[in-house]
Amino acid sequence: MLGEGILKGMAETARNFFGSYVSKERLTTVQYPEEREPVAENARVFPFLVYDEGMKDGERPEWEAGLRCTSCQICEKECPPKCIFIEKSKDKKPDAFGKAQYYPVRFDIDISVCMSCQICVEVCPFDSIKMDTQFELATDDRFGNLMIDVQELAKSDSYYHSIHPTEASAIDQHRAETKVMLAAKTKAAAESAAAKAAAAPKPPEQQAGQGA
Amino acid sequence: MFATLARNSDQIFILLRDWLLAFLPMMLRPYVSVLLSVVVIVCFFPALFALTVIFERKGLGRIQNRLGPNRVGPYGLLQPIADGIKSLTKEDIVPTTANGFVHFLAPVVLVVAVFMGFAVLPMGRNMVLVDMDCGLLFYFAMGASTELAVFMAGWSSRNKYSLLGAMRAVAQMISYEVILLLSGLAVVMITGSLSLPKIVEAQNHYSYGLPHWYIFTPWGLAGFVMYAIAATAETNRSPFDLPEGESELVAGYHTEYSGFKFALFFLGEYLAMFSISGLGATLFLGGWSAPFSFLTWVPSWIWFFSKLMLSIFVFIWMRGTLPRLRQDQLMNFAWKFVLPFTLFNLMVTALWRFMGDGWLRWAVCSALVAAAYVLMARVSMRRERFAPRSYRYAE
Amino acid sequence: MSFVFWIIAAITLGGALTAVVLKNTVHCALALTAAFLGLALLFLGLDAQFAGFAEILVYVGAVAILVVFAILLTRGSETPKGSVYSRYSVVGLIAAAAVFAVLGWAVLQSAHSFPNEQAVPSATAQQIGIALVGRYVLPLEILALLLTIATIGAVIVALHEKEETNG
Numbered sequence: 194m195l196g197e198g199i200l201k202g203m204a205e206t207a208r209n210f211f212g213s214y215v216s217k218e219r220l221t222t223v224q225y226p227e228e229r230e231p232v233a234e235n236a237r238v239f240p241f242l243v244y245d246e247g248m249k250d251g252e253r254p255e256w257e258a259g260l261r262c263t264s265c266q267i268c269e270k271e272c273p274p275k276c277i278f279i280e281k282s283k284d285k286k287p288d289a290f291g292k293a294q295y296y297p298v299r300f301d302i303d304i305s306v307c308m309s310c311q312i313c314v315e316v317c318p319f320d321s322i323k324m325d326t327q328f329e330l331a332t333d334d335r336f337g338n339l340m341i342d343v344q345e346l347a348k349s350d351s352y353y354h355s356i357h358p359t360e361a362s363a364i365d366q367h368r369a370e371t372k373v374m375l376a377a378k379t380k381a382a383a384e385s386a387a388a389k390a391a392a393a394p395k396p397p398e399q400q401a402g403q404g405a
Numbered sequence: 406m407f408a409t410l411a412r413n414s415d416q417i418f419i420l421l422r423d424w425l426l427a428f429l430p431m432m433l434r435p436y437v438s439v440l441l442s443v444v445v446i447v448c449f450f451p452a453l454f455a456l457t458v459i460f461e462r463k464g465l466g467r468i469q470n471r472l473g474p475n476r477v478g479p480y481g482l483l484q485p486i487a488d489g490i491k492s493l494t495k496e497d498i499v500p501t502t503a504n505g506f507v508h509f510l511a512p513v514v515l516v517v518a519v520f521m522g523f524a525v526l527p528m529g530r531n532m533v534l535v536d537m538d539c540g541l542l543f544y545f546a547m548g549a550s551t552e553l554a555v556f557m558a559g560w561s562s563r564n565k566y567s568l569l570g571a572m573r574a575v576a577q578m579i580s581y582e583v584i585l586l587l588s589g590l591a592v593v594m595i596t597g598s599l600s601l602p603k604i605v606e607a608q609n610h611y612s613y614g615l616p617h618w619y620i621f622t623p624w625g626l627a628g629f630v631m632y633a634i635a636a637t638a639e640t641n642r643s644p645f646d647l648p649e650g651e652s653e654l655v656a657g658y659h660t661e662y663s664g665f666k667f668a669l670f671f672l673g674e675y676l677a678m679f680s681i682s683g684l685g686a687t688l689f690l691g692g693w694s695a696p697f698s699f700l701t702w703v704p705s706w707i708w709f710f711s712k713l714m715l716s717i718f719v720f721i722w723m724r725g726t727l728p729r730l731r732q733d734q735l736m737n738f739a740w741k742f743v744l745p746f747t748l749f750n751l752m753v754t755a756l757w758r759f760m761g762d763g764w765l766r767w768a769v770c771s772a773l774v775a776a777a778y779v780l781m782a783r784v785s786m787r788r789e790r791f792a793p794r795s796y797r798y799a800e
Numbered sequence: 801m802s803f804v805f806w807i808i809a810a811i812t813l814g815g816a817l818t819a820v821v822l823k824n825t826v827h828c829a830l831a832l833t834a835a836f837l838g839l840a841l842l843f844l845g846l847d848a849q850f851a852g853f854a855e856i857l858v859y860v861g862a863v864a865i866l867v868v869f870a871i872l873l874t875r876g877s878e879t880p881k882g883s884v885y886s887r888y889s890v891v892g893l894i895a896a897a898a899v900f901a902v903l904g905w906a907v908l909q910s911a912h913s914f915p916n917e918q919a920v921p922s923a924t925a926q927q928i929g930i931a932l933v934g935r936y937v938l939p940l941e942i943l944a945l946l947l948t949i950a951t952i953g954a955v956i957v958a959l960h961e962k963e964e965t966n967g
Contacts, residue, residue: 194779195742195778195786196782199726199727202727203726206468206722210464210467210722213470214467219470220470221470221471222471224472507827538925539850542849542857545853546856546857549857549862550856550860552861553833553860553861553864553865556868557830560872572872575869579865599925
């Protein structure tokens with residue numbers, strides 16, 4: 194019958210109208226600056242550098258001492274729009290596993306060029322550059338503030354846990370295992386070196402004994 | 406005591422006016438009385454327009470699963486003030502090749518013609534501005550003048566989209582004006598008078614507590630539905646808002662208007678909506694009469710404005726529900742379905758009048774109206790099978 | 801001959817004159833609409849309410865729109881290059897003066913023929929209706945027939961065009 198569809202449509206909109214006062218699914222507005230929708234766990238906006246907390250260096254601040262980045266420059270080379278600018282240091286400092294590593298003297302990312310492709314994250318061998326989920330990054334200075342430097346990029350491991358908990362726990366577990374394995378390795382190496390040192394002076398005495 | 410309170414609150418505006426006029430000499434009284442009523446209408450309906458704008462935006466928002474404007478005041482209630490300030494302070498841009506005089510006059514003619522329509526609406530018992538014998542005819546005459554204003558707006562802008570929008574708007578308004586007149590004519594046939602207060606008086610009777618409104622008769626219901634369709638089309642309101650659809654024709658005939666002139670067009674459209682709803686309430690819904698005989702103590706003007714606002718809410722509801730009709734679809738609808746049905750409704754009204762009172766006329770007229778609706782819909786609103794397209798000018 | 805009558809007369813005559821004098825045809829149509837409005841106000845001044853409002857409804861609401869559509873859909877909307885006054889303006893003036901003389905004589909004669917008439921009694925819509933279907937039913941039916949023929953003719957002309965382009 195003509196007009197039936199209109200009446201059904203009007204019933205549906207009336208349901209929408211009255212339902213918007215009672216149910217959340219019929220009023221989906223998020224009133225932006227006051228309310229925010231929670232960001233998904235695998236959201237990605239702009240990279241940041243992870244630093245391990247608790248690394249005391251005496252001379253360097255915590256974020257610089259714990260920075261996982263070893264300035265290998267792989268992310269700089271793999272970045273498609275070439276927005277990462279790294280300057281390697283001349284000396285080496287110990288990292289979280291105790292090994293002496295280079296560190297980045299300058300690590301800038303150009304925020305107006307970065308396209309959030311996550312390739313830098315995928316290629317980093319040290320789990321040091323990860324994607325942040327903060328999107329309110331607008332600035333009003335076009336010429337200075339669009340190049341984000343290493344201090345602004347450095348964020349703690351506990352922050353990383355808070356935004357990507359599953360990834361961060363997996364990485365921490367892997368790092369703990371690596372630490373255990375390295376500790377075992379160094380212990381085994383130390384034991385074999387001690388055994389070698391104990392065995393080493395003997396041969397010249399024996400030789401002298403045998404020669405005479 | 407209760408009866409005098411009811412009567413006084415019903416006639417409160419008349420009593421207020423008489424009290425104010427008592428301060429003036431005899432000679433000035435008729436002029437000041439008319440002036441006072443005119444000033445009240447000119448101030449009150451734009452205030453109602455401001456309220457309706459905020460209801461529309463919030464109502465449409467809720468229908469569309471979102472909040473409406475809610476920043477300007479508590480729950481966004483001061484939004485019309487912000488809109489008013491914006492439209493008053495915007496620069497008034499007139500295109501250089503536009504016809505300056507006609508471009509300026511078009512919104513003025515529109516608003517004047519629409520305001521004139523309020524002069525004959527009975528807004529309460531004894532509350533008509535002018536009690537004319539041909540009140541209904543006057544109303545439709547003023548409605549016809551609005552079409553001229555729309556055309557003037559579109560043509561004077563020297564813009565092909567405006568002109569196209571104006572032509573479409575005028576074609577639509579003329580087609581549906583015929584239907585509006587014919588639906589109203591059925592009421593005139595039964596009442597025997599063109600005067601709107603008399604039409605309300607004729608509906609102000611009750612039997613078994615229920616009112617004698619014309620919408621409760623078979624021809625009245627059909628007439629009201631056709632009237633509502635025609636009213637939606639006359640005021641260029643969704644789903645008939647192709648001439649001013651933002652996504653179709655920029656803004657149709659008011660593309661080249663900015664600032665206060667655009668606000669005048671907007672005002673004119675909403676005022677036309679008010680006056681046509683008021684007329685619909687008067688013709689079919691019993692004007693200022695109460696819905697049940699035990700509710701007659703409520704002041705009559707409250708009933709009139711409740712019916713008006715109810716019609717406005719239905720307009721907003723329709724806007725939120727229906728997609729826009731294409732120009733050929735709406736013209737087809739008018740000339741092929743609504744007009745024949747309205748003519749048939751006139752015949753059924755005549756039959757109703759000349760059959761005696763009783764259950765027979767109810768049965769016969771209801772059956773005729775229902776059968777006509779279903780049959781005409783099946784015949785005229787069939788899906789067309791299209792032949793290969795032929796072009797008139799391109800070959 | 802009150803003050804209001806002079807204003808209405810000025811509107812009517814002004815509209816009619818501008819309708820003849822202006823170059824742009826659409827402006828002429830709008831001025832003609834003002835003349836129609838003045839005419840309607842004259843009817844209202846004579847207390848012929850039905851005639852006045854019917855004049856606004858039909859003339860301003862429909863005929864003016866029709867005239868304007870006709871101007872726009874043909875090439876009348878282009879402003880003429882030369883002058884709007886034809887070369888035979890003297891003959892035109894003589895013809896206009898002759899028509900005006902005849903009409904004026906007829907009006908003045910009628911005033912002589914009915915010396916005792918008061919103002920025309922107001923005819924309500926009901927009386928007009930009764931007259932239309934009683935005494936003047938033949939003209940009514942002829943008018944209806946004429947309108948139907950015009951509508952059918954318009955449809956036939958439009959259909960004919962479509963068939964021509966089809967074949």
